Each structure stands twice: as C-alpha cells, then as structure tokens.
Amino acid sequence: MALDRWIALVFVALCCVYGYAAFFTMDHLLPAILQRNPIWPSTFPKILSVLGVIVGLVVLFSPKAKTDAAEASVAADAIDHRRLGEYNLGQALVLLGLMVAYALALRPVGFLGSTVLFLALGGFILGERKIQILIPVAAVAAGSIWYLVQEVLGIFLRPWPAFLI
Numbered sequence: 001m002a003l004d005r006w007i008a009l010v011f012v013a014l015c016c017v018y019g020y021a022a023f024f025t026m027d028h029l030l031p032a033i034l035q036r037n038p039i040w041p042s043t044f045p046k047i048l049s050v051l052g053v054i055v056g057l058v059v060l061f062s063p064k065a066k067t068d069a070a071e072a073s074v075a076a077d078a079i080d081h082r083r084l085g086e087y088n089l090g091q092a093l094v095l096l097g098l099m100v101a102y103a104l105a106l107r108p109v110g111f112l113g114s115t116v117l118f119l120a121l122g123g124f125i126l127g128e129r130k131i132q133i134l135i136p137v138a139a140v141a142a143g144s145i146w147y148l149v150q151e152v153l154g155i156f157l158r159p160w161p162a163f164l165i
Helices: 003-025 032-036 043-061 068-077 081-086 089-109 111-125 131-152
Strands: none
Touching: 003 043, 089 111, 111 131
16 A cells, blocks of 8 residues: 555544544533534534545545656655655754744744744744745734734734733
C-alpha cells in the first residue's frame, strides 16, 4: 500500500476516535437546560469527525492510474529517508521551534504581538523577503482573528501583554 493510503488509514482511525469522543462522551456532561439548545459544544467536533472520515475514505479508496509515466513521477516524488539532508529539514525544524515559542509567548506578549511576530517570522523563514508586505499582512490577519474570536464569538482573548492591562 502506498504512503498516502497509509496516512489516510491513520487519519480515518484518528477521526473515528475523535468522532467517538464527540458523539458519545461529550453530551451527557451538559446541564439539562443546555440540552435543549439546537447547537451543542459537540456539534462542530461531530461535523469535523464525519468530514474527516469521508475525506480519508475518499483518499483511501480512490483508484490510481497505472501508467509508466505516473509511476516514474511517483517514484521521483517519494520521500527517501536516505536523502533527508537534501530536503529543507532545517527550515521545518525552525518552524516547529517557532511554533513552540509562539505558544510560550501568548501570555507574556499578548495575542496580537505574538501572532504578528509568529506570522512575520514564519513567512520570513519560508522565503518571503518583502517586509513592507509581510508585516501589514500579518497585522491584518492577527487583528481579524482577534476581532472574530473576541467580538463575534465572545471569547476573551488578551490582545496586549499583561503588564499593559
């Protein structure tokens, strides 16, 4: 079985476990008054798990074209663990480190500052060199996400560092 089908199989299994948790373990914890609501806290996880299973099954059972040109391109594009040095492994590791730093910086720096820094530095690591484009795009994205979470959803999200509030 090809690598994409193994990944799809693992993805379907994870979505099934997630769906089991969403369908059978979350709803009985709700108070009786909230059980009359049309949308429960488990509604979005239920939708995600069903869509994840569908997408995983589509990938798992999709037919593959068996042509010589397609097999040659698949063999050329396959990840070879013996040639890991030729891939952008350093770039991926720096991005993972940046994600950890972002998670640690959320409270002391605030959502807006840490998100703008994360998006700008992440874009710079991935190759974007136009700072005059990178910073405004990161600021607009962070501000939009903060506005949606804070004002539209009504979830408190500290925008500024703790010492400024």
